[in-house]
Amino acid sequence: MIRQLRRPDFWTVVTGVILVVLVVLLLIPIIRVLLLSFVDADTLKWTLGNYVEVFTRNFYLKGLKNTLFVGFLGTLGACMLGIPLAFFTARFHLWGRAWISTLAILVLVSPPFIGAYAWIMMLGSNGFITNFFGRIGIETPTIYGAHGIVLVFTLKFFPFVFLMTQTALMAVNKSFEDAAENLGCTPLQRFTKITLPLVFPAISTGAIICFVLSIADFGTPAILGRGFRTLSTIAFSAYRSELGGVPTMAVTVSMIMIAISMLALLAQRRILAKRRYASSLTNLPVKTHLTGWRNVAVHGFCHGVVLIAMLPSLVVVYTSFLKTNGPVFVGGYGLESYGRIWRTAPEAIANSFLFATAAVVLITAFSALISYVIVRRETTASGAIDFMMMVPYLIPGVVMAIGFVTTFRSGFFGGIGAAWLLVMLYFIRRLPYGVRSTTSSLRQVKPSMEEAAINLGAPPLTAFLKVTVPLILPGLIVGSLMGFITAINELSGTLILYDAGSITMPVSIYLAVLDGEFGLAAAHSTVLLLCTGVCVYFVFRFTENRNSAFL
Amino acid sequence: MASVEIKGIRKLYGDVVALSDINISIPSGSFFTLLGPSGCGKTTLLRTIAGFHDQNAGRIEVDGKSIEGLPAYRRDVGMVFQDYAIFPHISVRDNVAFGLRQRKVLASDISKRVADVLEVVQLGAFADRMPHELSGGQQQRVGLARAVVIRPKVLLMDEPLSNLDARLRVDLRAELRRIQRDLGITTVYVTHDQEEALAMSDTVCVMHQGVIQQAASPLDIYLRPENRFVATFVGACNFMSLSKEGGQFSLKSSGARVFDAAGFNATEIACAVRPETLRVASGHVTPSPEEIAIPAKILDVSFIGREMEVLTITDGGEQLKSLARPDPAIIELANGSSVTVLVKRDDLAFFEATEVGRRVG
Numbered sequence: 055m056i057r058q059l060r061r062p063d064f065w066t067v068v069t070g071v072i073l074v075v076l077v078v079l080l081l082i083p084i085i086r087v088l089l090l091s092f093v094d095a096d097t098l099k100w101t102l103g104n105y106v107e108v109f110t111r112n113f114y115l116k117g118l119k120n121t122l123f124v125g126f127l128g129t130l131g132a133c134m135l136g137i138p139l140a141f142f143t144a145r146f147h148l149w150g151r152a153w154i155s156t157l158a159i160l161v162l163v164s165p166p167f168i169g170a171y172a173w174i175m176m177l178g179s180n181g182f183i184t185n186f187f188g189r190i191g192i193e194t195p196t197i198y199g200a201h202g203i204v205l206v207f208t209l210k211f212f213p214f215v216f217l218m219t220q221t222a223l224m225a226v227n228k229s230f231e232d233a234a235e236n237l238g239c240t241p242l243q244r245f246t247k248i249t250l251p252l253v254f255p256a257i258s259t260g261a262i263i264c265f266v267l268s269i270a271d272f273g274t275p276a277i278l279g280r281g282f283r284t285l286s287t288i289a290f291s292a293y294r295s296e297l298g299g300v301p302t303m304a305v306t307v308s309m310i311m312i313a314i315s316m317l318a319l320l321a322q323r324r325i326l327a328k329r330r331y332a333s334s335l336t337n338l339p340v341k342t343h344l345t346g347w348r349n350v351a352v353h354g355f356c357h358g359v360v361l362i363a364m365l366p367s368l369v370v371v372y373t374s375f376l377k378t379n380g381p382v383f384v385g386g387y388g389l390e391s392y393g394r395i396w397r398t399a400p401e402a403i404a405n406s407f408l409f410a411t412a413a414v415v416l417i418t419a420f421s422a423l424i425s426y427v428i429v430r431r432e433t434t435a436s437g438a439i440d441f442m443m444m445v446p447y448l449i450p451g452v453v454m455a456i457g458f459v460t461t462f463r464s465g466f467f468g469g470i471g472a473a474w475l476l477v478m479l480y481f482i483r484r485l486p487y488g489v490r491s492t493t494s495s496l497r498q499v500k501p502s503m504e505e506a507a508i509n510l511g512a513p514p515l516t517a518f519l520k521v522t523v524p525l526i527l528p529g530l531i532v533g534s535l536m537g538f539i540t541a542i543n544e545l546s547g548t549l550i551l552y553d554a555g556s557i558t559m560p561v562s563i564y565l566a567v568l569d570g571e572f573g574l575a576a577a578h579s580t581v582l583l584l585c586t587g588v589c590v591y592f593v594f595r596f597t598e599n600r601n602s603a604f605l
Numbered sequence: 606m607a608s609v610e611i612k613g614i615r616k617l618y619g620d621v622v623a624l625s626d627i628n629i630s631i632p633s634g635s636f637f638t639l640l641g642p643s644g645c646g647k648t649t650l651l652r653t654i655a656g657f658h659d660q661n662a663g664r665i666e667v668d669g670k671s672i673e674g675l676p677a678y679r680r681d682v683g684m685v686f687q688d689y690a691i692f693p694h695i696s697v698r699d700n701v702a703f704g705l706r707q708r709k710v711l712a713s714d715i716s717k718r719v720a721d722v723l724e725v726v727q728l729g730a731f732a733d734r735m736p737h738e739l740s741g742g743q744q745q746r747v748g749l750a751r752a753v754v755i756r757p758k759v760l761l762m763d764e765p766l767s768n769l770d771a772r773l774r775v776d777l778r779a780e781l782r783r784i785q786r787d788l789g790i791t792t793v794y795v796t797h798d799q800e801e802a803l804a805m806s807d808t809v810c811v812m813h814q815g816v817i818q819q820a821a822s823p824l825d826i827y828l829r830p831e832n833r834f835v836a837t838f839v840g841a842c843n844f845m846s847l848s849k850e851g852g853q854f855s856l857k858s859s860g861a862r863v864f865d866a867a868g869f870n871a872t873e874i875a876c877a878v879r880p881e882t883l884r885v886a887s888g889h890v891t892p893s894p895e896e897i898a899i900p901a902k903i904l905d906v907s908f909i910g911r912e913m914e915v916l917t918i919t920d921g922g923e924q925l926k927s928l929a930r931p932d933p934a935i936i937e938l939a940n941g942s943s944v945t946v947l948v949k950r951d952d953l954a955f956f957e958a959t960e961v962g963r964r965v966g
Contacts (some may be wrong), residue, residue, distance in 0.1 A: 502690035510704030
């Protein structure tokens with residue numbers, strides 16, 4: 055009897071391809087960076103000297119201290135805004151609740167560096183708030199330095215804490231709180247002893263995201279820092295000064311940043327491991343009505359927080375329509391800034407859209423395949439892929455880009471153009487957004503769907519395209535849109551990889567801000583904001599749970 | 606129409622034996638049911654036939670041709686799923702046409718065959734509905750139509766009725782059987798519901814811990830169980846303890862000699878009797894020669910309409926349950942009243958006292 059030989063299973067082949075792509079684009083660059091940090095820049099021999107230098111020289115130690123300082127305070131600030139906001143919106147009837155959530159989401163997705171330079175326009179040495187108070191003889195505190203960075207981080211990152219805590223609060227079984235009250239707790243005791251501990255896992259997750267993003271943030275300290283240096287700005291300038299040589303100090307500093315992020319994540323996992331609360335939604339919490347001064351205060355706080363957080367974006371849009379002559383605002387309104395970006399750097403706009411779109415096409419295709427492998431195939435390989443999807447969250451853009459330079463600019467891969475590198479960088483850094491959203495969609499689809507298709511004669515790929523993909527389409531679209539938003543707003547990695555022909559809008563904005571060309575920066579930023587806003591609108595259209603789509 | 610031969614199938618999950626040396630022969634056109642508690646391996650066996658996972662050893666032949674080398678999408682076996690698995694993003698018509706389109710059937714033939722099969726499952730008017738507009742029962746009919754329209758050699762059904770409510774389950778049960786007979790399609794059906802298995806099948810195959818316990822007609826399974834597991838899983842049983850004197854076993858509760866066997870200890874043999882064969886009479890009754898009388902007291906009587914359930918306790922402390930036509934004289938008895946439980950000697954069955962102990966008499 056002739057026994058039919060089976061070809062290797064379709065999904066085994068796909069798993070192999072995914073592994074190769076992740077190893078080449080993710081693991082090799084990171085390992086190159088890691089190895090490079092143990093190399094002596096002059097002799098090219100193995101050494102621990104770089105780490106010794108980082109931990110002994112005051113310059114680096116100060117940077118480490120600064121990074122942790124703004125990281126902790128920024129996270130603390132985000133919690134102080136985010137937790138009350140979440141509690142108020144989840145438990146009280148608030149006028150304009152949807153509006154508050156929408157603004158928070160817009161703050162979350164707007165380009166990170168816009169906050170920094172918009173605050174300069176308000177509170178900088180020539181800012182309009184500074185000037186206003188200066189005219190009436192009051193000296194406002196300067197925005198430059200640590201406290202400015204903390205302010206920007208607080209206002210930029212609080213939506214993570216807010217949205218996560220709010221989602222958790224709305225899922226807490228009301229019976230727990232009723233039971234506490236029945237057992238004699240006052241409302242305040244009930245909140246601190248029952249409700250707060252129950253939503254603690256969500257709060258800590260939000261806080262850890264804030265902390266990791268604060269550590270990795272480059273644009274804010276670069277624009278607001280002046281003399282105040284953090285590890286990301288140190289790594290960037292070290293890379294710049296080591297150009298042509300081996301960027302050993304840049305990568306060593308980068309490894310410290312990764313180590314901090316990983317420690318934070320591990321700490322959070324340890325804390326959460328002991329806290330697993332099964333939630334049954336039998337008794338959903340109800341909202342109460344507030345009256346009197348409490349009502350006014352709560353409304354004032356909630357709307358105040360999101361409005362102040364939105365202020366930078368509003369200022370940027372407003373500034374973009376101011377009449378300018380070169381870098382000078384000459385009073386009145388006009389479209390000169392838009393004219394200038396169109397004349398001087400149309401390629402920045404074109405590049406931004408081109409690179410982000412190309413990256414998102416890849417993200418969409420790979421998200422669909424990777425999520426299938428993660429959800430449906432329980433193998434060691436799929437576990438490894440699942441784990442690797444966490445890695446890009448932990449690796450700052452500067453680090454990933456340096457890894458790309460050391461891996462792809464020389465040797466075996468040498469000669470890949472900057473444009474391709476940028477597309478690959480955006481793809482690998484933003485892939486987890488697509489995978490996470492698609493994975494949660496796919497978990498809702500019963501495996502019997504695909505089995506039915508296969509049973510009816512569809513080969514694996516046909517079953518996947520005809521049945522699985524249509525069923526996970528909403529998650530796939532949301533994930534791709536999130537990938538697009540974050541890809542088109544990428545600054546730190548782009549700054550290291552771009553060349554004259556591959557400049558993008560965030561880079562143009564950064565350079566314009568450094569040159570004091572605020573009108574130009576504002577016009578670019580407005581284009582980015584508009585495009586981000588359009589994406590957010592479509593995410594809203596395709597998702598049922600608005601909060602979780604963005605986290 | 607095709608016969609199915611399963612020869613020596615073995616399936617391991619790590620160290621756990623899911624299927625152990627399964628040998629089954631299913632004649633063409635028959636309705637074959639795999640019955641067993643959850644985790645017994647029945648679904649694993651069904652999915653092995655469908656090709657959703659590979660066996661570690663053994664062969665599956667359809668019409669004499671081995672199919673285990675074929676991937677699942679080329680096996681040509683239809684499957685009806687427990688959770689229906691109706692594609693929610695396409696209409697009923699497109700769901701049913703899915704398999705035909707995969708087989709590149711002509712469009713004109715597709716529309717005719719889809720219309721025909723939808724008539725068979727009485728959903729002709731629902732062709733253009735979307736799945737979420739249908740009830741559970743209607744969705745499962747779509748599932749059946751979708752599986753049989755490709756005229757598969759074998760039809761596999763994985764607990765297709767278990768997600769439906771009780772009333773609908775009984776209705777659809779009869780309809781499934783009618784359609785299967787009309788089409789004459791060889792069917793392997795998985796269920797944990799013994800009533801369903803007995804009502805529908807030509808052959809019932811009882812499985813436990815990956816091993817086939819007995820494969821026989823429904824009547825034989827119920828009346829002539831080959832081992833203790835089959836007797837207890839299909840239908841209810843009372844167990845009575847025995848005492849042994851010189852190679853002869855007697856019922857402890859009445860002293861009556863019931864069984865001769867030299868090779869066993871008293872505790873190695875279990876005596877089983879079905880509740881519906883026990884007769885409860887009030888007071889003291891002298892048995893006929895073919896009957897045994899067991900003195901007992903009423904513990905509880907529940908009248909459940911068509912029948913009454915009488916729970917009694919023997920003087921030795923054994924509980925016996927009887928199921929019989931309602932008898933006012935018994936129902937009105939107070940708890941604790943003395944009664945006689947009568948059992949025909951022919952209705953007693955003897956098993957080795959292990960979980961899957963074989964029948965010895």
